[in-house]
Amino acid sequence: MDRIRLALVGCGGMGTRHLYGMKELALTSLNNVELVALCDIRQENADMAATEAEKLFGHRPATFTDMETMRRHLPDLDAVSVVTDPAFHHTVACQALELGLHVMVEKPMAITVGACRRMMDAAHKNRRILSVAENYRRDPSARLIRYVLDNRLLGKPYLAWLHALSPGNGIFITPWRHLKAKGGPVLDMGIHYTDLIRYQLGEVTEVYADARLIENVRYKPPSIGDTYAFYQNRHKAMPDTVPADAEDVSAALLRMADGFTVNWIMGYGGSGGISGEMILCQEGRIETYGTRGGKAVLQRNGEEKRTHEQTLELAPGFSLEPLAAHFFPNRITDGNADWRLIALEYHELGEAILKNRRIEVDGTEGMKDIAVVYAILESSLAGRAVTLKEIESCALYDYQREIDDALGLE
Numbered sequence: 538m539d540r541i542r543l544a545l546v547g548c549g550g551m552g553t554r555h556l557y558g559m560k561e562l563a564l565t566s567l568n569n570v571e572l573v574a575l576c577d578i579r580q581e582n583a584d585m586a587a588t589e590a591e592k593l594f595g596h597r598p599a600t601f602t603d604m605e606t607m608r609r610h611l612p613d614l615d616a617v618s619v620v621t622d623p624a625f626h627h628t629v630a631c632q633a634l635e636l637g638l639h640v641m642v643e644k645p646m647a648i649t650v651g652a653c654r655r656m657m658d659a660a661h662k663n664r665r666i667l668s669v670a671e672n673y674r675r676d677p678s679a680r681l682i683r684y685v686l687d688n689r690l691l692g693k694p695y696l697a698w699l700h701a702l703s704p705g706n707g708i709f710i711t712p713w714r715h716l717k718a719k720g721g722p723v724l725d726m727g728i729h730y731t732d733l734i735r736y737q738l739g740e741v742t743e744v745y746a747d748a749r750l751i752e753n754v755r756y757k758p759p760s761i762g763d764t765y766a767f768y769q770n771r772h773k774a775m776p777d778t779v780p781a782d783a784e785d786v787s788a789a790l791l792r793m794a795d796g797f798t799v800n801w802i803m804g805y806g807g808s809g810g811i812s813g814e815m816i817l818c819q820e821g822r823i824e825t826y827g828t829r830g831g832k833a834v835l836q837r838n839g840e841e842k843r844t845h846e847q848t849l850e851l852a853p854g855f856s857l858e859p860l861a862a863h864f865f866p867n868r869i870t871d872g873n874a875d876w877r878l879i880a881l882e883y884h885e886l887g888e889a890i891l892k893n894r895r896i897e898v899d900g901t902e903g904m905k906d907i908a909v910v911y912a913i914l915e916s917s918l919a920g921r922a923v924t925l926k927e928i929e930s931c932a933l934y935d936y937q938r939e940i941d942d943a944l945g946l947e
Contacts (some may be wrong), residue, residue: 541639543865544574544598544607546629547621548586550710550767551643552577553621556586558879560593565880569887574583574611576601585767602830608636614637615890618883619672622713623720624944627652630667634659639666641886644729644807646732646903648759649719649937650911652946653904660900666889668896669903672829672878674736677857677865679827682816682835682853683849686737691837692819692929693736696799699826702786704810708751712779715755718943721783722805723748724910729911730803734897737816740905741793744912745788745922752806754781789913798852801913830874845869849885861883911937914935 545552545808572590573596577583583600587651591597601607608614615640619629626645630640641658646669660667671680685691709726713719735741761772775866777947785806791799802811821837832845845913849868850853857868864877898906908928914936916923927933941947 539891540569540571541616541890542573542577542611543570544611544614544617544740545572545586545709546576546617546619546633547579547606548575548582549620549936550771552586552620553589553710553767554783555618556590556593556880557876559883561873561876562880562883563594564623565860565863566722567863567884569891572613574599574601574603574607576603576607581597582767583864584715587738606633607943609802616886620642621723624648624718627655630656631659633663634663634667637663637665641668641670641882643670645720645724645907646900647879647907648858648944649940649946650904650908651931651934651937651941653884653900655906657900657904658725660727666886666896667900668882668886668889669898669900670879670882671732671898671903671906672882673733673827675861675878675881676827676829676831676874677861677870678825678831678845678867678888679736679847681833681852681868682823682825682827682856684852685823685848689822690820691835692849694816695820696817697738697797698813698815699734700802700811700813701726702802702810702812703805704807706754706756706806707758708755708775708779711806712755712775715781715783715785717783722785723787723914725785726805727787727803727910728906731868732906734791735905735909737826738799739851741791741909741912741925742907743924744789744790744916746787746913746916748917749786750782750784751786753781784914787917789915791909830870830876832869839934859880871927
């Protein structure tokens with residue numbers, strides 16, 4: 538079977554997760570990706586990832602500290618997967634595209650809408666594929682809910698909400714996630730949710746929001762859940778406190794193209810929290826948008842609540858793509874969802890390069906997801922409702938301009 542030759546750029550914690558995703562793909566008969574190189578500006582990170590890759594794949598990929606050198610040494614390289622800090626996504630992706638390489642980039646696609654547009658222009662100019670690794674929508678739970686909505690099994694939606702606010706002042710995974718110039722928690726966490734809202738309910742047209750910074754100092758947690766060596770080493774080296782300047786609590790009303798609204802409360806900070814997801818339809822309700830490792834839950838009016846398995850009985854025509862069906866033969870997720878959803882992203886990239894398959898979350902989709910997040914932040918700063926046309930065209934750019942200036946984006 539033909540395979541693309543791929544390099545991983547960014548060998549931190551998320552990069553390690555990507556190695557395990559590629560391993561899941563390699564274990565199948567549909568594998569179409571060969572990892573040939575690792576690139577990181579810190580040689581020690583690349584070496585650590587190479588050691589992990591050697592354990593997983595039985596061979597040690599070449600390591601590099603810059604892409605131009607990597608490209609010269611590997612002239613038959615097809616693509617790169619960009620897994621750096623979000624503030625550098627546009628720089629790395631645009632350089633790779635200019636070097637003639639196809640690109641998959643982790644979420645969020647870029648640090649601002651303007652940076653997204655730079656990446657889209659570079660992909661168009663160089664006639665290369667630009668894919669965004671947004672994985673939640675690929676879970677069987679999200680696919681099943683999309684099927685229920687598309688086929689109007691509960692009628693049309695008329696109201697929805699998404700609440701994901703956690704209290705506290707701990708450092709969320711890494712200190713940079715609390716800095717405005719690095720993205721901040723509303724972007725870093727919220728991007729999954731804006732993608733799911735758009736995937737399930739269509740386009741957002743208008744936003745009215747409030748966003749605030751509650752915790753201006755963050756504290757090192759006593760432990761970290763991720764067991765990867767990179768995460769553990771980084772936690773040991775983490776300072777006890779770090780300053781924070783990015784908004785950590787947000788509330789918004791999102792007006793959808795179909796006219797109904799989605800109530801949004803999201804963030805990580807403050808003295809209280811709320812969680813819950815709901816899509817209200819004319820003939821029932823859906824209690825989740827779907828998520829990585831999740832299960833669909835719905836209830837028809839006048840009936841008992843249905844589990845994911847019971848919901849499948851309502852949808853006999855529901856199916857998954859071949860690789861997803863291999864990973865999830867019962868059309869329900871399992872404990873290996875994270876790695877397997879990453880494997881689906883890589884397989885799609887390989888199919889797009891080898892067979893001209895359509896990329897599901899391309900540059901336009903990735904930019905629109907980011908635009909909804911920044912509509913929330915721009916609306917809060919402007920003190921008024923904003924349209925997505927204003928945000929996507931960069932006509933309203935006051936909040937993001939400060940980020941661009943800090944990063945030297947003209």
